[in-house]
Amino acid sequence: xxxxxxxxxxxxxxxxxxxxxxxxxxxxxxxxxxxxxxxxxxxxxxxxxxxxxxxxxxxxxxxxxxxxxxxxxxxxxxxxxxxxxxxxxxxxxxxxxxxxxxxxxxxxxxxxxxxxxxxxxxx
Numbered sequence: 001x002x003x004x005x006x007x008x009x010x011x012x013x014x015x016x017x018x019x020x021x022x023x024x025x026x027x028x029x030x031x032x033x034x035x036x037x038x039x040x041x042x043x044x045x046x047x048x049x050x051x052x053x054x055x056x057x058x059x060x061x062x063x064x065x066x067x068x069x070x071x072x073x074x075x076x077x078x079x080x081x082x083x084x085x086x087x088x089x090x091x092x093x094x095x096x097x098x099x100x101x102x103x104x105x106x107x108x109x110x111x112x113x114x115x116x117x118x119x120x121x122x123x
Contacts, residue, residue, distance in 0.1 A: 002024060002097055003024070004095050004096070004113065004114035004115075005022065005023050005114060006094065006116060007023075008021050009118045011120045011121075013122050013123075014087060014121055015085065016085055017081070017082060018085065018119060019080070019082070020079065020117060022036075022080075022095030023076060023077050024076045024078075025076070031053055032053060032099075032100065032101060033051065033100065033101055033104055034051050034069075034071060034096065035047070035048075035050035035096045035103070035104060035110060036093060036094070036096075037096060038091035040092075047060050047106070047107075048080070048093070049080060050069065052101060053101040054101075055070075056102075056103055058105065066085075067080060067081065067083070068080070069081075086121060090119060090121050091118075091119060092118050092119075095113075095114045096111075097110060097112040097113075098110050099111050
């Protein structure tokens, strides 16, 4: 059973930055694509960013140019650097482990999910 543990959330003001981390317990972590999703109160979970096993990335239009996803396979960890945060970025952020080595944008393409970390951006 894979465990994913997110950290790094918090309360920040608009324009500030945060870096989220997601540590995976699975030893074959480097072989899998990873993703970040978010869910705001009263809204559906939405795709944020994804990275393949070899570092190819893809972003939602709403965060492209402000957020950066990266991974450290030696540490079994994926990161989400979030810059120029906006109140609209307020949500619970979840990392997920993909079903294969590519990158994926839809929740059904992910097999394991973390418990989430809350990000609140004040105006």
